[in-house]
Amino acid sequence: MDMKIAQRPDYTFKYNRKLGRHGWLRLTPAYSVKLVSEIIDHIPPESFILDPFSGTATTGLVASERGLSTHCLDINPFLIWFGNGKCRNYSETELRRFEKxxxxxxxxxxxxxxxxxxxxxxxxxxxxxxxxxxxxxxALRQAIADEFGEPGDEDVSALAWIAFCRVIIETSAAAFNHVSMSFHDDVTTYELEQVAYLYETVADAILRSVDKTLSGTACVYSADAREPVSVGDIKYSHVVTSPPYPNRISYIRELRPYMYWTKFLDTARDAGELDWKAIGGTWGVATSRLQKWEPDGVDLPLPLNTVVSEISRLSEKNALLMANYVWKYFHDMHLHFDRLRSNLKKGAQISYVVGNSSFYGVKVHTELLLSDSLRQLGYTNIGNRIVRKRNSKKELYEYCVYATWQEERLYKPSYFTEASGKRTQLALF
Known part of the structure; x- marks a missing residue:
């Protein structure tokens, strides 16, 4: 591996901060507008894009700004609401209502x-x-609720609540100097007038950022990426996305303050339940369930078995848990690629921005393991390129894994029936 590969902060969320709608809320795993732009720059205008891991809807918004059509999917109700608020056009009447x-x-x-x-x-x-x-x-939250109603409606009220989300994170002790969120030692106090000024300033910035009309369309739908999805029977010509990485950094951790204050979450248990549904989730109850998880007969590529076995045999306290984590992550991503095929046009091109991992010194080459799944499932023209060196451990990189779907006929799902049983190669523990 060439250790001179740059970290490229312009390929991270840092690049998005001053780009209007893209900078409304910070989410560490969000990928860069610049990177998405480079991927879709040569996509024909008649194309229909799918982002099955929408997150903060970066793909949908970049595509809309270029006049393209996009369907985005996510399992998190807050991100679905936020993404739709971020990607829609607002009428003059709505914006006057927002200001008032x-x-x-x-x-x-x-x-x-x-x-x-x-x-x-x-x-x-x-x-x-x-x-x-x-x-x-x-008090500010109650005032907004009295004026706009509770969060959830996909109208101009979303802008008021997004501004509030920005205020709660700006006034918090959250620190973003790490790959995930941490806390400052001291908690700063903000008085009434400071909070009022901050909210008015953020709301004004949001108002100015939605002034430009989006020429394309992007909608975010609730869906599990491991299941077949049909939105108006659309067949997609391109997939541009960035799924969670297999590194145990949970989206829920960073989204919790927004989700609690907007009442998309009520309890820690709810957070764990949502993380269990997500690919790569390990927050709360998701971790305890992971210890007992077993695959449901999915025929996975053999190289994954080698990696999982290597982790499981280590003497580390949580080795078996981490082996199960890696196993489940690639099991779920394999299911995703499997089900995705029914939604693709012949010749569809897919691009996945992913990161590799390391567990107790065992390298998990995400780019290669996902390529193995794609190959086994009948995708062609499979490859990957390094996007950047990540800021944490020296051996961690970000990749773009790409492939083409050529077959129009549907493959049968790549799992065994109960009669055929599970493959013995998966019986590791």
Whole structure:
């Protein structure tokens, strides 16, 4: 491996910060507008793109800005709501309502400051916000709810709540100087007028960023990427996406403050349940279930068996858990590639931005293992290229794995029936 490969911060979320809608909310695993643009630059205007791991809808928004049509899928209700709010056009009437609603909310906010306003049930909440900051945040939240209703509607009210999400993260002790979220040692206090000013400033920036009309269309739908998806019986010519990496960094961890404050989450148990449904999720209850997980007869490529066996034989305390984690991740991604075929046009091109991993010194070459799955499932023209060196361990890189789907006929799902039994090669533990 060439150790001179650059880290390329322009291929990360850092590049998105000042790009209008792309910079509304920070999510560490989000990939760069620049990288997505490079992937889709030569896609013909009549193409229909699929992003089966929508996240913050970067693919959908970049494609819309270029006049292309995109369907995005995600399993997280907050990200579905957020992505649709990010990717739609807003009428002049809606934007006037938004401006007026923001001013009304700020007036109500001052009257609500001494009320006993609702707070989310976040464990150790004062690690995130000081008690004196929580009071104006709760009052502001109630004022927005009184004016716009609770989050969930896919209309201009989404902009008001997205602005609030930005305020709660800006006033928190969350630190983004690591591959995932950590906390500053000191929790800064924000007074009423500071919170009001910040919210008005963020809302104004959002208003200015939606002024430009999107010439394409992008919609985000609720779907499990491991299941066949049919949105209007569309057959997609391109797939451009970035699934979770097999590195145990959970999206739920970073999304929790937004999801609790907007009531997309109520309890820690809910967070764990949602993470269990996601590919690569290991938050809360997902971890305990992972210990007992077994594959359901899926015929996986042999090289995965070697990697999983190597991890499982280590003397580390959590070796078996991590082996199961790797096993389940590639099992689920194999199911995804399998089911995806029924949604692709002949000649469809797919591009997946992924990262490799290391568990107790055992290298997990994601780019090669996913390529093995694609090959076994009948994809052609399979390859990968290094995108950048990641900021953490020296052996970690980001890749773009690509392939083509040539067959029009449907393959049978690549799993065994109960009568045929499970493959003995998978009986590792």
């Amino acid at each position: 609603g923001i001013q009304n909310s700020l007036r109500k906010f001052h009257y609500l400051i001494n009320e006993d306003n609702w707070l989310p049930d976040i464990h150790n909440i004062t690690r995130w916000w000081s008690e004196n900051t929580l009071k104006p945040l709760a």
